[in-house]
Amino acid sequence: MPAKIESERSSSLKVTTIIPAAGRGERMKIKKVSKQYLPLGGRPILVHTLLVFEKCPFVEEIILAIGETEIDCCQRDIVKRFGLRKVKRVVVGGERRQDSVYNALKMVREDCHIVLIHDSVRPFITREIIQRTIEETKVHKAVATAVPVTDTIKEGNGLGFVERTLNRDRLWSIQTPQGFEINLIKEACSRAQEENFYGTDEASLVERIGHPVKVIEGSHENIKITTPEDLIIAEAILRERGSGS
Numbered sequence: 001m002p003a004k005i006e007s008e009r010s011s012s013l014k015v016t017t018i019i020p021a022a023g024r025g026e027r028m029k030i031k032k033v034s035k036q037y038l039p040l041g042g043r044p045i046l047v048h049t050l051l052v053f054e055k056c057p058f059v060e061e062i063i064l065a066i067g068e069t070e071i072d073c074c075q076r077d078i079v080k081r082f083g084l085r086k087v088k089r090v091v092v093g094g095e096r097r098q099d100s101v102y103n104a105l106k107m108v109r110e111d112c113h114i115v116l117i118h119d120s121v122r123p124f125i126t127r128e129i130i131q132r133t134i135e136e137t138k139v140h141k142a143v144a145t146a147v148p149v150t151d152t153i154k155e156g157n158g159l160g161f162v163e164r165t166l167n168r169d170r171l172w173s174i175q176t177p178q179g180f181e182i183n184l185i186k187e188a189c190s191r192a193q194e195e196n197f198y199g200t201d202e203a204s205l206v207e208r209i210g211h212p213v214k215v216i217e218g219s220h221e222n223i224k225i226t227t228p229e230d231l232i233i234a235e236a237i238l239r240e241r242g243s244g245s
Contacts, residue, residue, distance in 0.1 A: 015134055016112045017053045017062045017177070020100035021046055021120035022093025034067070035225065036120040041238045045225055047082050048123035054086050056127050058134050059116070062086045063107055065093035065100035098198050098205070102189045108182065114138065115185055117202050118177040121225040124237055129218055130177060136216050137179030144203040145218035146172035175218045178202050184211060 021036045036046040053059050064087055066074050071090055079087045089107045093100035101117060108115060114137050118125065129145060136143045149171040157163040178201065180188075188205040192198070199205045203213045225234050 013058075013113045013134065013138065014109065014111050015059050015114045015116060016108050016182075017059050017116045017118060018065065018101055018104040018108075019046075019049065019053075019062060019118055019120050020065045020093060020097045020104070022065055022067045022100045023097060023120075034070070038225075038231065040123065040225075040231070040234055043082075044078065045123055045234075046120050047078060047084075049118070049120055049125070050078070050084050050087065051082070052123070052125050052127065053116075053118070053130070054084050056130050058131055059086060060112070061088040061109060063088065063104045064090045065104045066090060068092045096198060098189070098192065098202075101202060102193055105186055105189055112182050114179055115182055116177040116179050117185075119175075119224055122176055122222055123225070123234070124219070124221045124223065124241075125177065126219065126222075129222070132216055133177050133179040136214055137181065140212070140214035141181040141184050142203065142206045142211055142213045143179040144172075144201070144213050144215050145175045145177055145222070146215050147175065147218050147220055147222075149173050172215055174201060174203065175222050175224070176201075180206065 023034065037044045040048055050062065053062055062084070064074070071092065075090055078084065079090065091103050091107055094103055105115070114134060116130065116133060133143050133145060149168045151168070153166045153168055153171055155163045155166060180202065184206060185202060188202070188209050191209055192205045197208065199208065207213055221237055223230060223233060223237070225231055
């Protein structure tokens with residue numbers, strides 16, 4: 001499909017991006033600052049992530065869910081300082097990621113059709129993947145970005161021994177963004193909250209209520225920065241892209 005037609009299809013949709021960023025990131029082993037505010041190429045990781053969606057013409061608004069004590073400084077040092085005009089709301093996140101997403105969903109604009117949910121510490125998402133996620137969500141209502149598993153994956157028995165080796169040809173390493181039709185993700189999140197169920201991602205909540213999730217291929221550069229080693233890799237990716245300052 002020509003790019004012009006795809007752009008017209010995407011622009012006819014009202015798309016909101018939710019960025020849950022209330023986590024502390026204990027695996028980063030830094031207690032004084034949340035991982036999303038750590039510097040990457042001279043800017044906080046979160047800013048790199050937000051700028052991709054800010055510049056994407058297919059996204060109408062961004063809702064950021066952060067820790068309650070970080071609201072004022074985030075508004076000042078992130079949103080205003082970097083001119084993030086699409087960040088329409090900064091809401092208080094919850095104890096867990098799912099709680100943060102649930103809080104943000106309550107603030108989505110009334111004319112929204114599609115919600116994208118993206119990790120705050122995946123700064124290397126591309127406009128092309130965002131557009132493809134939106135297009136596939138329009139068709140399938142639930143979409144997860146992922147990359148094929150390349151390692152051999154073994155299932156343990158809980159006692160330190162291998163139970164079986166899984167067929168990696170059918171395995172995906174799930175990333176974000178994940179895209180959802182607005183009413184579907186609201187129903188899935190509401191049901192999960194009511195029944196005190198917590199999933200590892202939003203797609204698992206949709207799977208739980210019986211709706212199939214379409215998988216589309218993402219990028220191996222679309223890493224989630226959760227450890228000091230990830231930060232080293234991120235700096236290398238940034239240098240390779242030629243935008244390290």
